[in-house]
Each structure stands twice: as C-alpha cells, then as structure tokens.
Amino acid sequence: MFYAHLASPVGPLLLVADGGGLREVRFIAIEGAAIPAHDWQHDPSALGDPIRQLSAYFAGKLETFDLHLAPEGTPFQKKVWNELCRIPYGETISYGELARRIGNPKASRAVGLANGSNPIPIVIPCHRVLGSNGKLTGYGGGLSIKEKLLALERRQLRLL
Numbered sequence: 001m002f003y004a005h006l007a008s009p010v011g012p013l014l015l016v017a018d019g020g021g022l023r024e025v026r027f028i029a030i031e032g033a034a035i036p037a038h039d040w041q042h043d044p045s046a047l048g049d050p051i052r053q054l055s056a057y058f059a060g061k062l063e064t065f066d067l068h069l070a071p072e073g074t075p076f077q078k079k080v081w082n083e084l085c086r087i088p089y090g091e092t093i094s095y096g097e098l099a100r101r102i103g104n105p106k107a108s109r110a111v112g113l114a115n116g117s118n119p120i121p122i123v124i125p126c127h128r129v130l131g132s133n134g135k136l137t138g139y140g141g142g143l144s145i146k147e148k149l150l151a152l153e154r155r156q157l158r159l160l
Contacts, residue, residue, distance in 0.1 A: 002046035003036045009058050010145045015047045016040070021068030022050050024119045027141040054122065060152060063089035071119045080114035087128045090153040094132045108132075116140065122149065 001023070006013045014036065016024035036042070044051065049067055056062035071081060083101050087093055093101075095108040095115070102111070118126040121140055127149045131137040139146035 001037065001040040002043040003040045004042065004044035004047040004051060006051055006054060008054065010141065010148055013054070015050050015054075017047050017050065018070065020070035022047075022120055022123065023070050023072065025050075025054075025121055025123060027121075027145070030141070050123070057122070058152070060155070063153075065123045067123060069120060069123065071124065073114070073117065073119070076110065077114040077117060080111055081118055081120075081124050081126075084115070084118070084124050084126055084128070087125055089125075090155075092128045092130050092150065094130055094134075095137075096132050098129055112137075125149075128153075 001016055001018050003014060003016045005028070006015055010027075012028040014024070014026040014028050015022065016026070016036070053062055053065050053067060057065070071078070073081065079102050080098065083098060086101075095112045096105070098115070099105050099108040099111045104110075115126045115129055116138060118124050118140070121127065127139060127146045129137075136143050136146055136150075
C-alpha cells in the first residue's frame with residue numbers, strides 16, 4: 001500500500017492506493033484517520049493521478065473522476081458505491097431514491113449505512129445524498145465539509 005497527503009480546501013486528506021487503484025480517502029482531522037498502517041509506504045508519485053484529479057475538482061475544473069478505484073466492502077456496499085458514482089455532479093438524491101436505484105426500495109437504512117462506510121469519499125460522491133426531507137444528514141468528514149462540497153458543485157463556492 002502507498003499513501004500520500006493532500007492539502008485541500010476541506011482540510012488535509014490522506015490518500016491510500018495499491019496496484020489495484022485508489023482504496024481510501026481519509027479526512028485527517030478525524031481522530032485516527034491520519035495514521036497510516038506501519039507497512040504502508042509514503043509515495044506521492046504512486047498517487048499522482050488521484051492528487052491531480054482531486055486538486056482539479058477542488059479548483060472547480062473537474063466534474064468526473066477517471067481513476068481506478070479499489071474500495072473494500074461487501075457486495076451490497078459496492079453496489080451502493082457504484083450507484084453513487086452515477087449521481088451527476090451538482091445533483092443530489094435521497095437515501096430512499098438511492099435504495100430504489102439499486103432495486104431495493106425498502107433498504108434506505110441499509111443504503112445509509114453503506115453510504116456512511118464509503119472508503120473513498122469525494123471521489124465516490126456520498127456527499128450527494130440527502131435525507132428524505134432534503135436536509136443534510138451525516139457525513140464522515142462532517143456536515144460542514146458536505147455543505148462545502150455541494151456548494152462547490154453548485155458553483156456557489158470557490159474552494160481554491
């Protein structure tokens with residue numbers, strides 16, 4: 001595993017990848033998130049594409065990521081995460097709608113749990129999912145970061 005740090009407008013990030021692709025994006029401000037495993041190698045060059053694309057995203061110059069992703073999760077989680085990637089830039093949906101889109105309309109709570117365990121936030125855009133009332137609900141990086149990401153995508157905020 002390789003890791004690198006990225007200074008971003010939403011706080012410092014820890015990126016983790018291996019030969020299969022990007023595995024994690026961690027918000028360093030969250031306790032314990034900044035601690036790489038002892039056997040990981042610090043190698044920013046191994047994460048050049050994710051660093052470039054995330055930087056372009058934060059600058060408002062990239063709407064669709066083109067990265068090899070390798071998140072670890074259950075088949076259900078991966079199904080949810082794949083569907084998250086289909087939510088267009090700047091748009092939002094509810095957990096209930098996400099459950100319907102994966103063919104399980106009664107699974108909005110399970111979808112919420114899968115959304116919350118997304119190991120590659122921002123790139124897999126779990127921030128684009130809102131509560132059924134249209135309000136912001138939980139986000140691993142904190143609601144203020146979710147709000148900033150949505151404002152960036154709606155061109156209401158410039159982060160860089």
